[in-house]
Amino acid sequence: MLKPHRFVPKTAVAAAIAFHGLMAHATTPFVVKDIKINGLQQIEAGTVFAYLPIKQGDTFTDEKASEAIRALYATGFFNDVRIATEGDVVVVNVAERSAIASIDFAGLHEFEKDALLKALKSVGLSQGRYYDKSLLDRSEQELKRQYLTRGFYAAEITTTVTPVDRNRVSILFSVAEGPSAKIRQVNFIGNKAFSTGTLRNEMQLSTPNWFSWYTKNDLYAKDKLTTDLENVRKYYLNHGYLEFNIESTQVSISPDKKDMYLTLTVHEGEPYTVSSIDLAGNLLDRGPELRKLVKIKPGERFSADKLQTATKAIVDKLGEYGYAFATVNAQPQIDQQHHKVALTLQVDPSRRVYVRRVNIVGNTRTRDEVVRREMRQLESSWFDSSRLALSKDRVNRLGYFTDVDVTTVPVEGTADQVDVDVKVAEKPTGAITLGAGFSSTDKVVLSAGVSQDNVFGSGTSLAVNVNTARSYRTLTVTQIDPYFTVDGIKRITDVYYRTTQPLYYSTDSSFRIVTAGGDLKFGIPFSEVDTVYFGAGFEQNRLSVDSATPQSYKDYVTDFGRVSNNVPLTIGWSRDSRDSALVPSRGYYTQANAEYGTPAGGTQYYKADLNAQYYYSFARGFVLGLNFQSGYGNGLSGKPYPIFKNYYAGGIGSVRGYEPSSLGPRDKSTNDPIGGSKMVVGNIELTFPLPGTGYDRTLRVFTFLDGGNVWGNVGNSVGSNGLRYGYGFGLAWISPIGPLKLSLGFPVTKHAGDQYQKFQFQIGTAF
Template identity: 85%
Template sequence: MLKPRFIPKTVAAAALTAHGLVAHATTPFVVGDIRIEGLQRVESGTAFAYLPIHVGDTFTDQMASDAIRALYATGFFDDVQIATEGNIVIVRVVERPAVGTIDFSGLHEFDKDNLTKALRAVGLSPGRYYDKALAAKAEQELKRQYLTRGYYAAEVTATVTPIDRDRVSLLFSVDEGPSAKIRQINFIGNKAFSDSTLLDEMQQATPNWFSWYTKSDLYAKDKLTSDLENLRAYYLNHGYLEFSIDSTQVSISPDKKDMYLTLSLHEGEPYTISGVHLAGNLLSREAELGSLLQIKRGERFSAEKLQATTRALVDKLGEYGYAFATVNAQPQIDQQGHTVDLTLVVDPSRRVYVRRINIVGNTRTRDEVVRREMRQLESSWFDSNRLALSKDRINRLGYFTDVDVTTVPVEDTADQVDINVKVAEKPTGAITLGAGFSSTDKVILSAGVSQDNVFGTGTSLSVNVNTAKTYRTLTVTQVDPYFTVDGIKRITDVYYRTQQPLYYSTDSSFKIVTVGGDLKFGIPFSEVDTVYFGAGLEQNQIDVDSATPQSYIDYVNQFGRVSNNVPITVGWARDARDSALVPSRGYFTQANAEFGTPAGGTQYYKADVQAQYYYSFARGFVLGFNLQGGYGSGLGGKPYPIFKNYYAGGIGSVRGYEPSSLGPRDASTGDPVGGSKMVVGNVELTFPLPGTGYDRTLRVFTFLDAGNVWGNEGNSVGANGLRYGYGVGLAWISPIGPLKLSLGFPLTKHSGDQYQKFQFQLGTAF
């Protein structure tokens, strides 16, 4: 019987050194059995699968060396030895410890979860086998993460601590150090455009007041690559076809706190278009396709306009079913005269129809909610215009952070495609808050909770509460956007309102309590037009006392303290804005008429109109206009119900004045009583916050507001003419909704007016 002899892994690494081979050579024999000893977590079947020795093989020293290499290469073992006893091969292993926990210390810039994901990407996570080389690789990955945010002095040290069950705990101690700021950006060779103009095209910048928010002063290689592409695009859009970036130098100060960028540019000369031609298969539509050209002879070359022209031609061909149309621009450049002659070669390829539309990514939202917004139908010719409209409609649902629509050819066919609509869902619940602060320490609060996609059905449900002393409300609204398969919308409202206009008369018990509900149906007449019809039922109770304005006392004396109302409504709305959240172009209009029927005891009509228009006249600058008005009157010889009066003033109306304080006031008490006629106009100029580039989520605005409320003279005074307010504000698309802060000042002051300078509102537009 041979004594057991072990061949260590170090011998295998050297392919069995001469000493081991000569002194301990094994006489070849046929393997009768194989035993593996030392396994704890690794399954024996797994180990045998990697082992290149099998029963019946002729065992040699070379075979032992190969076996050690194979087992060690798995990464499961710290030590591998092979022994023989007669015709039995014994494999003894020492498993590597497993990673039990991974923790961090010293983190400030990064979230722990983000770094954990980064380590998982390089193969280090709890449950994996511990490897010193992998731990070192993890240290380098963490340093790389800090480099992307400008922390060039960051140091990472890994500490390994053995714990129970043959596991280790890893602690990565981070010394972040200071972040490197971009102190200077220099351009060399730019003559056509100033340094400031070129800096506006870059994401990275030197420190300014808002760097804490934008992080634009932190150097990052990927940001620099993007900035270089932005500069190249800017020059190409202005005709500089010979533009190039000759060199990019990045230097860092010895203390690793300051970065210096130097960009060497070659501008060349601007090129003019000497001709534009269409060629290829134009499908006998030369005139139609020619009308889409956005570049003309004699103009300066613009890569942006060329791309827009190419895209317009491809989209137009796509409307006729040519899903794979291409347009290639072939330029003929005259370097002497600095001109370029463009030939656009059109290849419509083949006409196809849509076989199937696949919806993916909607784990919560039902398929039908997405499919009913599709204007491109299955088994019909492909239409790029309808497909783009479908994508826009899905985006406007507000249920998804991203909507990606792709066209995939069907295998083994020449005229079919599938449409894949991939969506990424987002939380559809929202909380809205609003508040105002007056010089008399009055606080006005409002709140709302809404869910726009209840149980994934597309139905919305919201609850809104207003706690203002003058106007307290509780409203529950349910909207079913597809009450019928034709897209008829149903809106159900139930509300409770308490109105107490005497907010600066603490001893008065005067208030108006309204309880009711209504049901409306919206019928779409086009992609942007909807007509509304509805009816409601409400009860108004007016509580008066000695301090109540005389107009309310007179109304109660004539019609009683309780008034029932059965209103019917007719309305129309058109929304042609590019975005409901941050519009930059387009318009929104709506009109609504309400009639009080004799069935309720009150007879009246009121008409409300609103129009908004947005115009972007420069990059990042948006001019917005809002005009709304209301008019009401009694019918059948009855007066207009006083509880239907309009009010104006405050945020959402005329800023700089107390909410609902404008218009007629009671002759004896001086309290605002509202009126039957109202006009409000707003003009806002919105532009990026200086130092933030063209970030649309953080903007500054200036405004000019005008408006007032009028009513019957009777026992009221003080309506006069329009009131004007002006001011500045800040708009921020915060994680919990759009926030507006405004500082308003009245332009005209009249006796009895109430002013309010600072206001903010969360979850609002104008």
């Protein structure tokens, strides 16, 4: 059924005219024998009868006629409604309003058609609705508004309405977009304490630069300006300027609508220092403990951020003791004459509560137990804000949900109970991936995978992955059960098949190592951030040599054969406190692993690996990253260290500026790098935002200093005379296909036989 539209003014006038005509020719009342509807084209007669207040058998009067006209006009279906009589038959003559057959655009470049159709629908204009000239005017204004948000102030909209068959119309919006208006100047008036350049750095909006095509920050937007003004205000408040005020904001545009100018007039006032800071209210006999959380000291410059941090720390601490509704209000006493401020933090712990129930909401596929086992806030225990925050982080880290919201709801009728509602929004956890890439070392790389991170809602993951890089081809099947036991012991099962060509870049040899095997590992959590791993496996290594294979590999095959079996036992430990695994800015990550080749496999050896990363953000957007990795291996019971377990160094992710895997010992006969049993690599990397992009963490530049090398038994090898160092700069981008890293590296000192590669790139690397 067609829906009625609003009663518009022109229909009201028409109804009044019809009513006046009806009253001028009064009709003698009669009983309606029949009703006829004339003029219908698209609307069903039944729809009209449903709105018509006159029925067969009713007594027809002038008042009934007026009521019928008003009712039919009110539907919005008709441009004209007239009622006549033929004896005892009522004749309703209508003229339908035109319906919108189609909406199209011409001249679009900045917007997608679907985006504008959605915007027009929000103001009531869409295909299938009735045509209304006033609605068309609002639609033109909405289109102009959409262009204004993108900086197109010269955009012009021309509308063409074309009648088509069956009383319908086609609407065409012709757009002359014109040039986008760029911000040419951002000026501050009245700033003395901080330079205009310093204040501009606190803003998103900026003048055009060489990377504006990516950031779009040179296009004026009112919401961005509002955010920028708040950022400038925060900057002053964090430096003690309590009297700061933005007196006026002027936005002007050039006559040709191509250039925009922003002028901000500010009143700075004088900086204030903290004369004293006290805690008042109910401190629960924990005054000394709470005072330690306040980092603002008398004599320091006032800082709004430090004050907010102090109040939040006190609220969180009280929350750890069960006071879920604690509040801390800062009460400043300002001494304008001496530019000092005395702060009093009024503490109100409210009441202590315990958690009655933990409710899981929104998990239509994931089982309740998968979420509940991550909860560190237990039912029937005192409320603890730190455990609640940890619970939310752990549920988030599952990766099964797009959003996790944890709220505390008081229980009606009680003063000391709350319920905790954990509301989750599930996301698809299965994926089929097909990928292709190009590496400066592996050339064309193809990959495919099928994974399900939450099989049947149980929290167990299963993945099959294929990689076709020329130097390293893999087929792996991995199954992870994060709660193999109720105590949270993780089980990891791997089955793999790998083909490695370690000499692919440096020789014409077809030498390759084919490895097939599997392993079983168990991860035992010892704390919220520490996990210890134990595992065992079996693998078989086949070495395929030819005449061009380095002598070192030939000798190994001569002594131990082309096939080597290996039964390794592994033990490891990891700790991760980084704020982000993808773009870390603070925290550290440590991982240590040890592997022992048992006599049951025919090879006897041991190897130990250590990887440590540390990140420190010392300025807004600037991150110092330190990375250290080392490995050491040796043979046991008189047997040499297996050559297929050798370490390699050089290239991106190691020592940049050198060819991948080119450092370390080289074969005497072919001078090819063959790796070694000992490896040390260190990296120092300074990352900062790309100039002109603000503080975008997805696109950054970096400088680096790398050092490291690989050593091994002398035997048939030469080289490894000391550490190698490289320095340079690069670009890191979190692209739609994964983390991308480009680097330009240069060796510090050059040694005979070293192989250099200045430009390198890789997808999916951390250092």
